[in-house]
Amino acid sequence: MASITLDNLGKxxxxxxxxxxxxxxxxxxxxxxVLVGPSGCGKSTILRMIAGLEDITEGKLSIGDRxxxxxxxxxxxxxxxxxxxxxxxxxxxxxxxxxxLKLRKMSKEDIKARVEEAAKVLEITDFLDRKPKALSGxxxxxxxxxxxxxxxxxxxxxxxxxxxxxxxxxxxxxxELGLLHSRLKTTTVYVTHxxxxxxxxxxxVVVLKPVTAARPDNLQQVAPPTVLYxxxxxxxxxxxxxxxxxxxxxxxxxxxxxxxxxSFANHKLQVDPVALSxxxxxxxxxxxxxxxxIRPGDFEASPEGERPGVTIPIDADITEMLxxxxxxxxxxxxxxxxxxxxxxxxxxxxxxxSTLGDTTKFSARISSDVMVRPGDRVHLAVDAAxxxxxxxxxxxxxxx
Numbered sequence: 001m002a003s004i005t006l007d008n009l010g011k012x013x014x015x016x017x018x019x020x021x022x023x024x025x026x027x028x029x030x031x032x033x034v035l036v037g038p039s040g041c042g043k044s045t046i047l048r049m050i051a052g053l054e055d056i057t058e059g060k061l062s063i064g065d066r067x068x069x070x071x072x073x074x075x076x077x078x079x080x081x082x083x084x085x086x087x088x089x090x091x092x093x094x095x096x097x098x099x100x101l102k103l104r105k106m107s108k109e110d111i112k113a114r115v116e117e118a119a120k121v122l123e124i125t126d127f128l129d130r131k132p133k134a135l136s137g138x139x140x141x142x143x144x145x146x147x148x149x150x151x152x153x154x155x156x157x158x159x160x161x162x163x164x165x166x167x168x169x170x171x172x173x174x175x176e177l178g179l180l181h182s183r184l185k186t187t188t189v190y191v192t193h194x195x196x197x198x199x200x201x202x203x204x205v206v207v208l209k210p211v212t213a214a215r216p217d218n219l220q221q222v223a224p225p226t227v228l229y230x231x232x233x234x235x236x237x238x239x240x241x242x243x244x245x246x247x248x249x250x251x252x253x254x255x256x257x258x259x260x261x262x263s264f265a266n267h268k269l270q271v272d273p274v275a276l277s278x279x280x281x282x283x284x285x286x287x288x289x290x291x292x293x294i295r296p297g298d299f300e301a302s303p304e305g306e307r308p309g310v311t312i313p314i315d316a317d318i319t320e321m322l323x324x325x326x327x328x329x330x331x332x333x334x335x336x337x338x339x340x341x342x343x344x345x346x347x348x349x350x351x352x353x354s355t356l357g358d359t360t361k362f363s364a365r366i367s368s369d370v371m372v373r374p375g376d377r378v379h380l381a382v383d384a385a386x387x388x389x390x391x392x393x394x395x396x397x398x399x400x
Contacts, residue, residue, distance in 0.1 A: 001153035002064035002077070002187060003029045004050060010058030011045050019045045021216040023059070025206060030185045034202035037240070041208040042218045044159055045190045050189060051080050051157050063154060079148035080321075083160040085140045087132040087147075094128040097146045100363060114150040116189050121180065122146050138169045145180070155187040162197065195241055199225040207237050209341070231278065235291060235339040235395040238388065244327060244363040248337040250392070251292035253285060262387060264292055265360065266333035270309040272385035279389050279399040280343055290398070291337050293388035296327065299364035301372075302381035311381045314362070319372045326368045328378060331359040340395040 004027040011020040013386060015181060020042040027033050028158055035043040048054040052073035061068055068076050087096050087205055101111045119125045122142040132140055162170045162177075178201055181188055198205045205225055208218045221233045232238035238246045251264035253271070260271045276282050302311055320327040335358050352364055364380050372378055389398045 003027060004155060004187060004189065004233075005062040006046070006050075006059065006181050006247045008059035008063070009046070009049065009061060011042070011049060011054060017212050018216060020049070020218055021211050023217070023219050025219070025222065027189065030187055032181050032188045032201060032203045033206060034190045034192060034198040034204075035208060036195055036198040037208035037218075037220075039193065039203050040210040042211065043206075043208050046208075046218075047159055047191045049153075049188060051078060054110065054361045060191070065308050077154040078157055079151045079153040079155075080157040080159065080284050081141075081144050081148050081161045083163045085132070085144045085164075087140060087143060089132055091123065091131070092128065093130055093132070093135070093143050093146075096132070096143055097128075097150055100147065102153055106247075112151075114152075115146070118146040118149040121149065122176075136165060136169075138173055141165065141173060149180075149184070153186070155189065158188065158190045161190075161297065163194075170197075177201060177255065177343040190280055195243065196300065199229070199241070207240060209236055209240075229295075231400075232388070233397050233400045235337075235390050236341055237330050238293050238390070238397075239339065242295060244365075246388070247294045247296065247360075247362045248327075248339075248390075249294075249332060249334060249360050249362075250289055250337060252287060252289055253282070253365075255286060259374045262292055265334040269312070269382055270384050271387055272383075274385035275389075279397070282389060285389070285391075285398060289392060291390040291392050291395075293390060294362075294382060295386060296363040296365040298383040298386040299366060299380045300383070301366045301370040303378050304379045306379075308382040311379050311385050313377060313379050314364075315377045316372050316374055316378055318374050321368060324368055326367055326370070328364045328366060328372050328379075328380075330362050330364070332362055333358070334360050336360045337392070353375060371394075 006023050006025040009020060009023040012018050023046060037043050037045060045054055047055050052071065056069050063076060097118060098111045098114045101114060106134065119128055122145060124139060124142050127135060127139060132143065155335060162173050175199055190201060202225060204222055205228055206222050207220045207228065209220055211218055221228060221237045226238060228241045232241060249264045251262045252262065254261050260276060261268050262271050314330040316328050316330055318329045390396065391398055
């Protein structure tokens with residue numbers, strides 16, 4: 001196993017397009033790190049640079065103590081798992097898994113021992129004599145992982161390995177991947193667009209965004225999943241992590257005696273001191289317009305008048321029943337937040353803020369025990385300790 005270090009890593013294509021800019025990242029030995037972000041954010045390009053499949057334009061890449069910028073992929077001691085499995089259709093499962101070991105001129109005895117051990121770990125021992133066409137998608141993915149495992153590399157690189165599987169199988173394989181890593185403890189870099197995969201698998205998650213002329217750096221935040229969710233460093237991370245996304249609205253803080261209030265969209269709610277303590281320096285923003293963030297899960301249906309000071313009445317636009325919980329979607333009579341990313345998009349497309357309308361869409365996650373239909377009036381209590389506050393001028397979390 002080995003650590004992987006990205007030192008000011010960058011990628012510029014011959015036509016001048018920058019795909020990756022100024023990425024600094026230290027991946028610890030044995031760590032499971034996930035790269036996540038929207039399409040075009042450079043996550044697969046970074047993975048391919050680590051693998052040696054893309055040339056490095058800027059910066060330095062080290063695996064362990066060795067700088068590998070100019071080292072061939074076969075000499076980097078890494079194994080890659082792709083989303084399309086890349087199995088040889090004419091070979092048996094055993095031969096697919098053994099192929100790389102045969103190229104290394106290993107003895108038949110050693111090859112057999114490694115393949116059988118990996119097959120046992122992945123529960124595909126009964127399929128070793130089959131051809132890939134006789135396997136399900138999940139079984140083929142196990143074979144692809146087995147082919148990587150038998151090499152006993154310093155690091156695994158996985159490029160959206162579960163994206164071709166159906167939803168149920170994806171959940172199952174996600175669990176198995178986690179168990180596999182806990183057993184092997186091999187350094188793993190995993191690319192996905194699925195934030196559920198990122199949040200459930202990663203020891204730490206790297207959130208990336210596409211490079212722009214104004215901001216040529218991709219990396220937004222590197223942190224354990226709970227930190228990303230509870231303490232995002234900016235509006236991009238806050239809006240990207242979480243499903244449905246964090247609700248955002250313009251608001252103003254005010255003080256009345258010992259109590260702090262936040263006002264938005266004709267509502268005035270108390271703010272718990274816990275929320276304020278998570279935003280050092282927030283007192284310097286009293287009376288100023290801020291962006292207030294509220295996670296959908298920080299709402300709770302509450303009878304009218306039961307929790308004064310933290311409850312807002314809303315009219316449901318649409319509801320989604322998901323078994324143990326429901327999502328209630330509604331709107332508030334206030335213009336939507338224009339984040340720096342939206343501002344850039346409007347500038348690029350020649351649009352303006354008026355095209356976004358004059359209402360803000362909100363989502364709340366509540367217990368399915370509360371029956372809500374479109375058009376119903378519902379009173380939602382906000383967890384006053386969970387408010388998050390951002391500076392609208394730059395999108396940064398206040399206190400970061």
